[in-house]
Amino acid sequence: MWKFFSKWFSQKETVDSSMKYLIIGLGNMGSEYEHTRHNIGFDVVDKLAELEEVSFKNEVLGDLAHFKHKGRMVYLLKPSTFMNLSGKATRYWTQKLKIASNQWLVVVDEFQFDLGTIKLQKKGGPGGHNGLKSVEAMMQSSVYPRLRVGIGHDFRRGGQVDYVLGRWTDEQAKTIEKVKEEACKVLKSFVAIGLDRAMTMYNRK
Numbered sequence: 001m002w003k004f005f006s007k008w009f010s011q012k013e014t015v016d017s018s019m020k021y022l023i024i025g026l027g028n029m030g031s032e033y034e035h036t037r038h039n040i041g042f043d044v045v046d047k048l049a050e051l052e053e054v055s056f057k058n059e060v061l062g063d064l065a066h067f068k069h070k071g072r073m074v075y076l077l078k079p080s081t082f083m084n085l086s087g088k089a090t091r092y093w094t095q096k097l098k099i100a101s102n103q104w105l106v107v108v109d110e111f112q113f114d115l116g117t118i119k120l121q122k123k124g125g126p127g128g129h130n131g132l133k134s135v136e137a138m139m140q141s142s143v144y145p146r147l148r149v150g151i152g153h154d155f156r157r158g159g160q161v162d163y164v165l166g167r168w169t170d171e172q173a174k175t176i177e178k179v180k181e182e183a184c185k186v187l188k189s190f191v192a193i194g195l196d197r198a199m200t201m202y203n204r205k
Helices: 002-014 037-051 083-096 130-139 160-164 170-193 195-202
Strands: 020-025 057-059 062-069 072-079 104-110 118-121 146-150
Touching: 020 037, 020 083, 020 170, 037 062, 037 072, 037 104, 037 146, 037 160, 037 170, 062 083, 062 170, 072 083, 072 170, 083 104, 083 130, 104 130, 104 170, 118 170, 118 195, 146 170, 170 195
Parallel strands: 020 072, 020 104, 104 146
Antiparallel strands: 057 062, 062 072, 118 146
16 A cells, blocks of 8 residues: 555656646535535536546545546646635645646636536636635635636525525536536646637637
8 A cells, every 4th residue: 555655646746847737626525515516616527537537535635636648647636625725725736746837727616607608717816706715815826727617697686605505406417417528628628738729629619
């Protein structure tokens, strides 16, 4: 077992920084939050791990998985700090893995987008999202890639919190499965061809 973990950590440290990418799915740990709309960031990176046939391992400040794509090492992170402190895990792992500033990306839910809409961006404000507020504060910048995943806005005035923390309806769940697969394609393109080209390719859809 020690050999396994030694290999895991040595692999992290020896890969050239220019060939390393970190994808951070925002969400909250705990069964009460599983598959809620606010946890779509977790669900997307879970889907990517499933497609790449890799498993998450419990690490400092979060669960981590990794795989290779087009000669690049891709790390997936699900912070265990809860949404409001996501920046703490983001800062720790970008520094630990020596990830270049344009090679880490946050996957986040966006209730201002229609259900199923996804948009890749290179910068932007938090828009009231506490996870993004934390990332921006800890990284001292709003200039970082993010994939915003639309969760819809089918709620009455004052019902935003209940909607965001609620689970998908059966009909929404069918749509979200397709959305997760599409999001994974976007993320792999971000790694393979870079942010600008991936934005051009997918933001027109």
